[in-house]
Amino acid sequence: MNGEKDFWAYWKSRQRLVERKIDEFLPKDGPGPRILRDAMRYSLFAGGKRLRPILAIMGYELAGGQDVENEVLPQAAALELIHTFTLIHDDLPAMDDDDYRRGKLSNHKVFGEGIAILAGDTLLVEAIRLFLQGTQPPDVKIEMMNELIDAIGIDGVMGGQAVDLQSEGKKPTEELVRYIHTRKTGRFIRAALVIGGIASRNLSVVEPYRKIGENIGLAFQIADDILDEIGDEATVGKKVHKDRERGKCTYTALYGVAKARSDARRLVDEAIGIARSLFGEDAWPIVELANFIVERTY
Amino acid sequence: MNGEKDFWAYWKSRQRLVERKIDEFLPKDGPGPRILRDAMRYSLFAGGKRLRPILAIMGYELAGGQDVENEVLPQAAALELIHTFTLIHDDLPAMDDDDYRRGKLSNHKVFGEGIAILAGDTLLVEAIRLFLQGTQPPDVKIEMMNELIDAIGIDGVMGGQAVDLQSEGKKPTEELVRYIHTRKTGRFIRAALVIGGIASRNLSVVEPYRKIGENIGLAFQIADDILDEIGDEATVGKKVHKDRERGKCTYTALYGVAKARSDARRLVDEAIGIARSLFGEDAWPIVELANFIVERTY
Numbered sequence: 001m002n003g004e005k006d007f008w009a010y011w012k013s014r015q016r017l018v019e020r021k022i023d024e025f026l027p028k029d030g031p032g033p034r035i036l037r038d039a040m041r042y043s044l045f046a047g048g049k050r051l052r053p054i055l056a057i058m059g060y061e062l063a064g065g066q067d068v069e070n071e072v073l074p075q076a077a078a079l080e081l082i083h084t085f086t087l088i089h090d091d092l093p094a095m096d097d098d099d100y101r102r103g104k105l106s107n108h109k110v111f112g113e114g115i116a117i118l119a120g121d122t123l124l125v126e127a128i129r130l131f132l133q134g135t136q137p138p139d140v141k142i143e144m145m146n147e148l149i150d151a152i153g154i155d156g157v158m159g160g161q162a163v164d165l166q167s168e169g170k171k172p173t174e175e176l177v178r179y180i181h182t183r184k185t186g187r188f189i190r191a192a193l194v195i196g197g198i199a200s201r202n203l204s205v206v207e208p209y210r211k212i213g214e215n216i217g218l219a220f221q222i223a224d225d226i227l228d229e230i231g232d233e234a235t236v237g238k239k240v241h242k243d244r245e246r247g248k249c250t251y252t253a254l255y256g257v258a259k260a261r262s263d264a265r266r267l268v269d270e271a272i273g274i275a276r277s278l279f280g281e282d283a284w285p286i287v288e289l290a291n292f293i294v295e296r297t298y
Numbered sequence: 299m300n301g302e303k304d305f306w307a308y309w310k311s312r313q314r315l316v317e318r319k320i321d322e323f324l325p326k327d328g329p330g331p332r333i334l335r336d337a338m339r340y341s342l343f344a345g346g347k348r349l350r351p352i353l354a355i356m357g358y359e360l361a362g363g364q365d366v367e368n369e370v371l372p373q374a375a376a377l378e379l380i381h382t383f384t385l386i387h388d389d390l391p392a393m394d395d396d397d398y399r400r401g402k403l404s405n406h407k408v409f410g411e412g413i414a415i416l417a418g419d420t421l422l423v424e425a426i427r428l429f430l431q432g433t434q435p436p437d438v439k440i441e442m443m444n445e446l447i448d449a450i451g452i453d454g455v456m457g458g459q460a461v462d463l464q465s466e467g468k469k470p471t472e473e474l475v476r477y478i479h480t481r482k483t484g485r486f487i488r489a490a491l492v493i494g495g496i497a498s499r500n501l502s503v504v505e506p507y508r509k510i511g512e513n514i515g516l517a518f519q520i521a522d523d524i525l526d527e528i529g530d531e532a533t534v535g536k537k538v539h540k541d542r543e544r545g546k547c548t549y550t551a552l553y554g555v556a557k558a559r560s561d562a563r564r565l566v567d568e569a570i571g572i573a574r575s576l577f578g579e580d581a582w583p584i585v586e587l588a589n590f591i592v593e594r595t596y
Binding site: 026030031032033035036037040085089092094095112113114115116117118120121122124125126128129132137138139141142145146149152153154155158159161162163165166 | 324328329330331333334335338383387390392393410411412413414415416418419420422423424426427430435436437439440443444447450451452453456457459460461463464
């Protein structure tokens with residue numbers, strides 16, 4: 001039985017693949033203004049966990065995919081560009097106004113707001129280019145792309161960010177917290193796993209992946225809210241208690257830390273159950289990842 | 299021989315098609331937060347000329363395309379969503395800081411900066427969804443999409459905006475002005491015409507369209523610089539002399555109004571020549587559009 005140690009070896013090897021792909025796609029020297037490239041790379045290489053790309057690769061490999069490099073890595077790496085775009089814009093003064101991210105100055109603190117806005121925009125545009133690379137047939141690429149757009153569009157990450165922004169100071173309700181959690185984080189994490197499933201062409205995994213991905217995504221966001229409430233600033237890498245101070249509609253504000261913890265655990269256990277019924281013992285990377293998500297301290 | 303009067307009838311009928319498509323794609327009521335939808339629609343329906351969609355439709359029709367509705371309208375309308383995204387972000391305080399656009403308050407003045415940033419982001423994401431609609435085969439959609447991404451990515455509109463932002467107060471040089479003009483405006487206008495050509499599947503038009511589109515795009519940006527220099531504020535719909543006051547690297551700052559005018563005329567005449575040699579008298583919509591672009595007062 002594989003355990004935590006094997007998981008970190010698995011995780012690090014996929015991280016390296018993703019980071020190599022991003023570096024190849026957006027090297028230090030290349031067309032376009034240097035400042036824009038520097039700003040994009042600054043946030044891309046600021047120590048992200050690469051959760052979304054790794055979920056895509058994991059979803060592909062578990063379902064039987066055999067050619068990570070050409071069939072899923074471009075799409076997986078593109079997810080990280082998009083995630084980075086959302087973080088840069090989310091940190092802007094007009095949004096969450098965060099000076100630090102992952103223990104480093106946020107993009108606009110280094111490059112100024114104008115370039116930070118453009119760096120985010122450009123990451124999104126260039127992510128589409130990268131997403132369309134690789135050897136998948138055009139119809140499969142478009143199917144994966146539509147899955148992505150559903151996850152990040154007006155009723156996905158973008159909608160979640162807008163509601164989150166507007167929710168400051170409002171009384172948290174179940175409906176509001178649920179919308180923010182599913183849209184701002186849940187659907188994108190779910191899409192990552194589903195895109196890996198589509199890439200594998202083993203379409204029997206797609207529906208179970210939706211449920212696993214949804215649960216992992218919600219648990220991830222609940223864990224984020226818990227970290228804001230009780231996390232250690234140095235370990236988390238950004239200011240804590242910030243959501244609470246701004247009166248954000250978080251899971252912990254609504255239910256408290258104890259219930260948040262048990263709900264996250266329940267979501268993750270359900271995801272683990274589905275993964276085990278799909279893949280038996282081979283499900284171990286998803287099991288370990290799901291456990292990491294609720295136990296993480298950063 | 300068709301003339302100016304026929305051209306406006308042509309223009310208005312295609313404008314209506316594009317506006318109907320946008321309204322259908324992003325109706326007042328639909329999924330996602332209402333405020334985001336309202337903000338997106340506010341700028342989408344703020345009186346744009348619809349130049350880029352009309353160029354795509356024109357390129358398709360002149361090359362023999364017979365099914366505007368299904369083979370080019372989704373892509374054409376998506377270009378307007380993307381153009382609108384660039385305008386919203388360009389008007390932000392951290393960018394060009396414009397309070398007015400087309401005679402109306404700019405997006406962030408109405409909805410606040412946070413929602414304006416998200417409205418721009420969401421227009422870009424949803425544009426990709428719209429761009430992938432219609433009956434074109436998947437490989438043709440991807441070919442059109444790659445043309446678009448080249449035009450708006452790090453060495454396209456985004457790169458042009460970054461250099462434009464950084465050029466404030468710098469001595470205008472030929473190289474700098476050329477980069478800003480080709481990237482910020484030229485390539486996107488060129489791509490619109492080329493995408494129409496690809497959609498028609500009459501691939502013999504693609505290379506001539508590149509040259510026509512490039513010239514029209516550059517002439518359009520030169521005309522924009524002239525309008526900032528000598529335009530009437532009420533007619534232009536935004537503050538004039540603004541580029542001059544901010545020390546922007548414009549064509550008129552480098553060469554003066556007289557040379558700017560004659561250069562724009564020369565570019566447009568060359569484009570007209572190529573269009574006539576392609577289509578003879580049938581080229582009239584491009585001829586009239588090209589003339590409008592250098593003679594426009596708004």
